[in-house]
Amino acid sequence: MTMREIIEDFRHWDGPDIRIMEVCGTHTAAILQGGIRSLLPKSITLLSGPGCPVCITPAAYIDKAVELAMREDCRLYSFGDMLKVKGSVRSLADAKAEGAHVRFLYSPLDLLEIAEKDPGHLHVFAAVGFETTAPVYAMLVKKAQESGLRNLKILTALRTILPALELILDSGDPVDAFLAPGHVSAIIGSDAYRSLAQRYNRPFTVAGFSPDHILLAIRQLAHAVREGRHDVCNLYPGAVHQEGNRKAQALLENVFEPGPSVWRGIGIIPESGLFLRESFTAFDAGSRGLDSDPPANPACRCTDVILGRIHPASCPMFGTVCTPQEAQGPCMVSDEGSCGIWYRFRGEI
Amino acid sequence: MCVAVPGEILSVDGDVATVDFFGNRMRVSLGLVDAKIGDHVLVHAGCAIEVMRREQAEELLVLLAELDEVLAPEREGRVR
Numbered sequence: 281m282t283m284r285e286i287i288e289d290f291r292h293w294d295g296p297d298i299r300i301m302e303v304c305g306t307h308t309a310a311i312l313q314g315g316i317r318s319l320l321p322k323s324i325t326l327l328s329g330p331g332c333p334v335c336i337t338p339a340a341y342i343d344k345a346v347e348l349a350m351r352e353d354c355r356l357y358s359f360g361d362m363l364k365v366k367g368s369v370r371s372l373a374d375a376k377a378e379g380a381h382v383r384f385l386y387s388p389l390d391l392l393e394i395a396e397k398d399p400g401h402l403h404v405f406a407a408v409g410f411e412t413t414a415p416v417y418a419m420l421v422k423k424a425q426e427s428g429l430r431n432l433k434i435l436t437a438l439r440t441i442l443p444a445l446e447l448i449l450d451s452g453d454p455v456d457a458f459l460a461p462g463h464v465s466a467i468i469g470s471d472a473y474r475s476l477a478q479r480y481n482r483p484f485t486v487a488g489f490s491p492d493h494i495l496l497a498i499r500q501l502a503h504a505v506r507e508g509r510h511d512v513c514n515l516y517p518g519a520v521h522q523e524g525n526r527k528a529q530a531l532l533e534n535v536f537e538p539g540p541s542v543w544r545g546i547g548i549i550p551e552s553g554l555f556l557r558e559s560f561t562a563f564d565a566g567s568r569g570l571d572s573d574p575p576a577n578p579a580c581r582c583t584d585v586i587l588g589r590i591h592p593a594s595c596p597m598f599g600t601v602c603t604p605q606e607a608q609g610p611c612m613v614s615d616e617g618s619c620g621i622w623y624r625f626r627g628e629i
Numbered sequence: 630m631c632v633a634v635p636g637e638i639l640s641v642d643g644d645v646a647t648v649d650f651f652g653n654r655m656r657v658s659l660g661l662v663d664a665k666i667g668d669h670v671l672v673h674a675g676c677a678i679e680v681m682r683r684e685q686a687e688e689l690l691v692l693l694a695e696l697d698e699v700l701a702p703e704r705e706g707r708v709r
């Protein structure tokens with residue numbers, strides 16, 4: 281179907297009110313970039329979901345990372361997004377300004393060489409991410425073990441997306457259909473959504489990121505909801521296989537085990553975290569039990585944003601008190617957070 | 630953070646490849662995929678996570694370049 285045909289189809293759309301959640305931050309950005317909302321009928325609402333791993337990292341985790349970075353014998357590494365998110369008191373950027381050893385790396389795998397060349401320090405990667413990133417950490421740990429490195433560890437805040445979607449469905453928030461994330465799905469496969477689709481009678485569609493892909497996926501989901509179907513569709517077969525990336529899945533299974541973990545502003549979600557298995561605990565920088573999560577600004581509505589209850593622009597602080605420069609909550613701090621993305625696009629709804 | 634960027638494999642040395650992104654060359658681990666010279670791979674955090682069809686790789690590159698203009702200005706230590 282061409283984009284014009286889809287738009288034409290939507291012009292005559294007479295379906296019920298439908299709420300579709302896009303799980304991935306890149307989809308959120310692509311939807312705003314493509315002006316997708318302006319092409320949809322009024323009855324179809326798009327919601328942004330929990331797809332930002334930095335935004336849901338609890339304060340206790342940041343505190344632990346700061347503590348490690350402040351240690352004389354330790355060097356801490358992460359991705360740039362992690363810099364500005366505050367723990368209960370400080371962010372890694374604050375700690376860095378006070379002399380902490382924090383550096384940003386393009387790839388966690390670079391740590392192998394760094395640790396080998398500098399045996400006098402403990403090198404820790406703040407390993408945040410969803411299923412897309414988790415296999416890279418698994419590979420890092422495997423390689424560190426093979427080369428007998430003892431001065432390399434990871435501090436994990438790894439999350440899996442399905443338990444979070446299940447929580448959203450259980451919480452009774454009215455999400456009728458899901459635009460499944462593109463790159464998480466490259467790892468877990470489109471089949472991974474089948475069980476949720478069946479149990480909750482909700483359709484899922486995996487889509488690429490161009491405007492015509494996204495529109496087609498939305499059309500697919502809208503028709504499925506109207507007809508009461510709960511299909512799982514893969515409209516991104518050029519990059520996502522039904523069964524996902526088996527090699528990556530095997531590596532994840534070998535290195536990590538699921539466990540309960542805290543999502544910032546949401547609380548504990550059972551089986552939603554990935555933790556190093558016992559045979560790899562020598563590489564764990566203390567990732568378990570980092571559960572405490574006092575809210576930074578009680579007026580911040582990040583929880584509602586992450587669960588798709590409100591649009592970022594509906595938060596009274598959006599764009600006034602809360603901007604990427606003076607963020608009041610993690611959803612504004614991170615590049616992948618819904619509030620930050622909306623702010624940068626001056627989000628029209 | 631889950632953004633993955635497509636690139637083309639220029640050469641392979643064991644389980645590491647040299648991959649071309651927008652004319653930039655980077656070393657990328659091939660530990661998670663079966664890929665060869667000329668393949669397009671989806672790269673995340675220094676690691677190829679999947680082999681990708683050329684047309685979709687090109688579409689994604691165009692889109693990411695557009696998004697970058699809006700989202701990237703102050704970004705540091707980016708994943709890609």
Ligand code: SF4
Nearest residue numbers: 581582595602609619
């Ligand atoms: S706009 Fe700011 S304060 Fe409001 S929900 Fe988003 S991050 Fe929180």
